[in-house]
Amino acid sequence: MEPLKSPYDLEKLRKNILAEKDPNAPAIAVCVSTGCEALGVKGCLKAFKEEFKSQGLEGKVEIKETGCLGFCEKGPRIVVYPDEIFYFQVKATDVPEIVSNTVVNKQVVERLFYIDPITGKAARNLSEIPFYKYQKRLLLDSNAKVDPKKIDDYIALGGYTALAKALYHMTPEQVLDEVKKSNLRGRGGGGFPTGRKWESTRNAEGEPKYVIVNCDEGDPGAFMNRALMEGNPHSILEGLILGAYAIGSHEGFIYVRQEYPLAVENMQLALEQAEKYGLLGNDILGSGFYFKVKIHKGAGAFVSGESSALMTAIEGKVGEPRPKYVHTSEKGVWDKPSALNNVETWANIPLIINNGAEWFASIGTKGSTGTKIFALAGKVNNTGLVEVPMGMALRDIIFKIGGGIRNGKKFKGVQTGGPSGGVIPEQYLDSPVDFDELAKLGSIMGSGGMIVMDEDTCMVDVARYFVNFLCDESCGKCVPCREGLKQARKILDNIVTGKGKEGDMEKLKEIAEATSAASLCALGQTAANPMLTTLRYFKDEYEAHIKEKRCPALVCKNLISYYIDPAKCAACTLCFRNCPVGAVEGERGKIHIIDQAKCTKCGTCFEVCPPAFRAVQKISGKPVPPPIPDDKRWIKKGGKANSAKGVAD
Amino acid sequence: MGIDRVDRIIDKYECETGVLIQLLLEIQRELNWIPPEAILRINKRLKIPVSEIYRVASFYTALSLKPRGRHLVRVCAGTACYVRGGPRILDSVERTLNIRAGETTQDGKFTLETVNCLGCCALGPVVEINGQYHGKLSSASVEKLLSKYE
Numbered sequence: 137m138e139p140l141k142s143p144y145d146l147e148k149l150r151k152n153i154l155a156e157k158d159p160n161a162p163a164i165a166v167c168v169s170t171g172c173e174a175l176g177v178k179g180c181l182k183a184f185k186e187e188f189k190s191q192g193l194e195g196k197v198e199i200k201e202t203g204c205l206g207f208c209e210k211g212p213r214i215v216v217y218p219d220e221i222f223y224f225q226v227k228a229t230d231v232p233e234i235v236s237n238t239v240v241n242k243q244v245v246e247r248l249f250y251i252d253p254i255t256g257k258a259a260r261n262l263s264e265i266p267f268y269k270y271q272k273r274l275l276l277d278s279n280a281k282v283d284p285k286k287i288d289d290y291i292a293l294g295g296y297t298a299l300a301k302a303l304y305h306m307t308p309e310q311v312l313d314e315v316k317k318s319n320l321r322g323r324g325g326g327g328f329p330t331g332r333k334w335e336s337t338r339n340a341e342g343e344p345k346y347v348i349v350n351c352d353e354g355d356p357g358a359f360m361n362r363a364l365m366e367g368n369p370h371s372i373l374e375g376l377i378l379g380a381y382a383i384g385s386h387e388g389f390i391y392v393r394q395e396y397p398l399a400v401e402n403m404q405l406a407l408e409q410a411e412k413y414g415l416l417g418n419d420i421l422g423s424g425f426y427f428k429v430k431i432h433k434g435a436g437a438f439v440s441g442e443s444s445a446l447m448t449a450i451e452g453k454v455g456e457p458r459p460k461y462v463h464t465s466e467k468g469v470w471d472k473p474s475a476l477n478n479v480e481t482w483a484n485i486p487l488i489i490n491n492g493a494e495w496f497a498s499i500g501t502k503g504s505t506g507t508k509i510f511a512l513a514g515k516v517n518n519t520g521l522v523e524v525p526m527g528m529a530l531r532d533i534i535f536k537i538g539g540g541i542r543n544g545k546k547f548k549g550v551q552t553g554g555p556s557g558g559v560i561p562e563q564y565l566d567s568p569v570d571f572d573e574l575a576k577l578g579s580i581m582g583s584g585g586m587i588v589m590d591e592d593t594c595m596v597d598v599a600r601y602f603v604n605f606l607c608d609e610s611c612g613k614c615v616p617c618r619e620g621l622k623q624a625r626k627i628l629d630n631i632v633t634g635k636g637k638e639g640d641m642e643k644l645k646e647i648a649e650a651t652s653a654a655s656l657c658a659l660g661q662t663a664a665n666p667m668l669t670t671l672r673y674f675k676d677e678y679e680a681h682i683k684e685k686r687c688p689a690l691v692c693k694n695l696i697s698y699y700i701d702p703a704k705c706a707a708c709t710l711c712f713r714n715c716p717v718g719a720v721e722g723e724r725g726k727i728h729i730i731d732q733a734k735c736t737k738c739g740t741c742f743e744v745c746p747p748a749f750r751a752v753q754k755i756s757g758k759p760v761p762p763p764i765p766d767d768k769r770w771i772k773k774g775g776k777a778n779s780a781k782g783v784a785d
Numbered sequence: 786m787g788i789d790r791v792d793r794i795i796d797k798y799e800c801e802t803g804v805l806i807q808l809l810l811e812i813q814r815e816l817n818w819i820p821p822e823a824i825l826r827i828n829k830r831l832k833i834p835v836s837e838i839y840r841v842a843s844f845y846t847a848l849s850l851k852p853r854g855r856h857l858v859r860v861c862a863g864t865a866c867y868v869r870g871g872p873r874i875l876d877s878v879e880r881t882l883n884i885r886a887g888e889t890t891q892d893g894k895f896t897l898e899t900v901n902c903l904g905c906c907a908l909g910p911v912v913e914i915n916g917q918y919h920g921k922l923s924s925a926s927v928e929k930l931l932s933k934y935e
Contacts, residue, residue: 174920357863358902362904394847395900452803453837514865551864555864601864736880738924739924743924744923
């Protein structure tokens with residue numbers, strides 16, 4: 137195909153693509169992102185292809201393989217067009233029914249609808265599903281509509297019109313001005329105003345200037361950048377080219393972690409297609425502006441997500457942060473001015489250019505404009521990606537969209553901002569979520585990870601987990617971070633293993649404060665957050681561990697024992713057969729007991745004990761009751777032992 | 786070991802700057818680890834000091850300076866998996882394979898690693914084996930899962 141030479145060419149192409157598409161033609165959209173793939177969507181896809189073949193529909197029904205649609209909990213999700221019928225948790229065995237009933241006969245398969253767990257009602261469209269109803273999906277919505285491997289799909293939705301508008305009707309200064317006016321703040325964690333960052337790169341001396349996409353999403357529990365890059369790579373690329381135009385850059389990098397192979401693949405393909413269409417490379421859209429992009433794969437280091445570290449990694453060196461007395465926007469990659477932004481930040485740019493800064497600033501709060509994507513995970517019912525206007529209350533996100541806590545448990549805290557964030561307790565759930573409000577609570581927005589914790593989560597153990605993580609990921613350059621975190625880990629290790637002592641909490645606080653004051657980069661500076669917030673909001677849990685050697689959430693292995701309640705045990709032998717170390721003693725009809733000396737506390741017995749009995753219990757802070765005498769352990773025939781049989785076999 | 790395979794990869798990057806990480810990642814993918822011979826070869830051909838190559842190779846978790854097993858088992862240690870019982874799954878894999886995270890079984894069959902986040906938190910706790918994801922695991926189901934691999 138000939139490269140596009142003008143906005144007119146682009147518009148003509150868009151019309152042609154739309155004209156060739158019959159809006160009433162049947163089509164199916166299947167989410168093939170990593171989450172759904174893990175749920176077995178490949179099997180569904182294969183089944184669709186086979187079924188189309190056997191029903192003679194091959195080539196007549198388009199199969200769109202799309203990116204993440206957000207509702208991972210209920211995946212695989214399938215959309216049948218033209219009527220936009222949504223099916224959830226589809227299995228390969230459901231496919232023949234979907235094809236015969238919905239695709240051919242236009243009838244719905246009601247059992248595959250989303251069923252509201254409270255009302256029991258089936259939802260026909262997305263607005264009836266609470267998970268979607270309360271969201272504002274400016275960025276994520278396109279994921280359902282485009283096949284990320286086809287540039288035509290993006291163009292059909294109006295893709296690259298912002299670029300055409302900027303190149304032909306706006307000066308670089310005007311583009312920059314629009315972004316500044318929108319008050320867009322960096323979505324990667326820092327929340328620095330994007331326009332100001334661009335301006336300083338633009339005004340900095342030195343050529344060439346670089347623009348960089350940061351997709352080194354290393355925060356455990358965050359996957360929004362991956363979803364965008366896998367699902368709609370052109371939106372990020374368009375944003376990047378717009379940024380390059382505004383800044384006066386002709387070379388860009390896209391840094392993706394190698395743990396995201398599909399994101400790399402889709403982005404690579406997007407670059408090739410854009411170049412072929414004349415949207416990238418020399419003389420973009422005939423405007424004379426030129427811009428080239430290279431993909432750089434990250435090799436797995438959390439600290440390399442930090443801007444100065446990422447830039448050294450692009451140079452092929454060890455990704456360690458450097459002091460930022462001179463900002464990377466002025467001296468970045470190879471000491472040249474470099475503007476680095478997060479994936480989500482770049483994806484917002486086309487929206488701002490197309491709809492105007494005023495429109496963008498009208499969404500969200502005054503200090504934090506636009507929407508933000510959160511990765512809602514942990515002990516919440518509806519795990520998935522949630523895009524909401526800034527300023528929505530935490531409670532609404534977790535309970536209205538997230539559907540509350542799993543298994544009817546009680547909410548304990550929500551951890552925002554990844555390992556560098558803090559845990560926010562129940563009393564602050566009504567706080568609005570934006571950059572400044574979260575900072576007031578001692579946490580951060582970060583890149584948007586949101587891990588929900590329930591009563592079964594031990595907050596001391598969580599603090600230990602994050603400190604351990606940061607300790608491993610610290611590059612070791614600054615002593616307070618390298619040594620301080622190591623000492624903090626030691627203290628926390630002691631506390632969770634029952635060796636905590638008076639004064640530990642004060643020492644932790646001191647280390648945390650020193651580390652945050654005396655570290656070079658954000659990793660060390662924010663490493664205090666998980667410690668300080670748990671110390672502040674969950675002091676009683678620390679005290680229970682230290683003073684009573686008790687873990688209130690029954691998590692810390694060294695402080696708990698497993699015990700089989702003889703009054704509840706049905707002697708079904710399930711735990712006996714599953715115990716990996718032979719610590720359970722008993723036989724069918726004879727109440728089981730756990731040999732505490734052999735038990736490794738792996739929790740398998742607790743997991744396999746049928747919910748009807750719940751005989752295996754965890755005990756903490758008090759001694760395990762002695763086993764009952766041998767002669768009292770036999771259960772009479774026709775008693776509980778029989779009722780257990782059905783479960784055991 | 787296939788020094789010619791290493792050479793072919795170096796050929797691709799010879800004329801560029803700042804390629805060390807990309808080069809090592811590709812060698813890792815091809816050979817499943819970074820053998821000492823490969824490091825020396827890069828040193829000789831690209832004139833990058835051995836110390837620098839070694840430093841990069843030991844800094845990044847995706848690069849392995851030890852040979853890896855035939856099957857790569859990666860247990861997700863991300864926060865979402867952690868609160869859903871990930872540590873118990875890791876215990877269970879370690880017990881079944883009789884190795885610790887970061888080690889390879891004596892017969893060269895399995896290498897066990899932990900990974901910060903696989904990004905499919907809805908399925909936690911998750912284990913990835915040879916690029917395939919296995920979600921919603923319980924410690925009782927681990928043994929059966931691993932027994933499928935030859």
